[in-house]
Amino acid sequence: MIIIFGLSAFVSWRLRSKFNEYAQIGLSNGLSGAEIAQQMLRENGIHDVRVLSVEGMLTDHYNPQDKTVNLSADVYYGRSVASAAVAAHECGHAVQHQVAYAPLKLRSSMVPVLTLSSRYMQWVLLGGILLLQTTPIPLAIGVALFALTTIFSFVTLPVEFDASKRALAWIQTNGVVNQREYGYAKDALWWAAMTYVVAALGSLATLMYYASILLGGRRSS
Template identity: 60%
Template sequence: MGLYFFLIIPVLILSMFVQWRFRSKFSQYAEMQLNSGFSGKEVAEKMLRDNGIYDVKVMSTDVQLSDHYNPSEKTINLSTDVYYGRSIAAAAVAAHECGHAIQQAKSYGWLELRTNMVPVVSITSNLLQWVLIIGVLLIAFTFNPIVLAIGVFGLTLITIFTMITLPVEFDASKRALMWLKNNKEVLYSPEEHVQVRDALWWAAMTYVVAALGAMTNLIYYISILFGRTKD
């Protein structure tokens, strides 16, 4: 277990810090009202129209921090705080999710690849924990590596998925910031733009630590598979 703790503890500490910072920043920016008075819904609808997108629906969801774009249904799903909110945080989230809609409209390659991987990754994620547990037990007591090798393959798919997610998320934020910068009607001041950029930066960092966590798990189980641990 020495290798596991050596790998995972720094990532866990970093992940806890990033999650705390992310929630802290969004709580702060949720209290800061936009001078323009735009709601998240209005920001999203305007950004879609400005980019010539009329087949995407902006919807409200009751689950907090569940904001996402559904490329198969072409819906932007915003939590109630974002949908009705007129804050810096609401504008940042709404514009970011619209960034994904623009990606799809422009056939952004990384988004298409990520979307195509979702069904496989979803099934793999549901089964992976048990496959890895059984695989580790088998390799420990019977030296049979087949099940663990299958688990490592599944974990590799998930790790690749988290890595592909990074350019998708960073690009969506880039599109959001570019649009907001050019729309003084939504963001009146440079200070508001800086605040939106800061909010989106910490949101992006949560995906970075998720990718690091997936990579750490993969390295650990690969080391077990090839007999490099001293458990």
């Protein structure tokens, strides 16, 4: 767990460092993140998705429920390599939605269940640990709920990697970036993807921890 925590901290720091670095490198074509997003959507035949500016740093995301590409202000108005990479990546999710990309459909279908279970999961796990010597059932339920969270984390991985793949292919094919800028954009998106990898591994490690408590308690009872 300590190793995962340290790795997560390092990757998060590295991601912010990379995006701060690439945010200072102006895009040769002078396009803003919003303009790049609108162009990518349009050229993929997507006309029902809005591109919006939202508050915060690295808060960029695609919302399949209301069909919006939400870009942080620095990305929306920025005219840098970082802005291009992030804007194209989020539009990659919109393209996934349009073509009914299976992992995205699976992840979206899991959201309502996870939203409900997350409200009670920690309390169920805590109660399960306290009641373990009496009955293993509450902790077993908590482990099952946490397993759903872990599965969600791993389902997210192909969704994120595929969105980056689509983004990089599009910005290169359409001349949005030159060869040097493409390398920077690829590096930035790689570090972004690593945050999801570390999160998935962290979730798996935590699941194994709770599962070991459950199995240990059952053996001693």
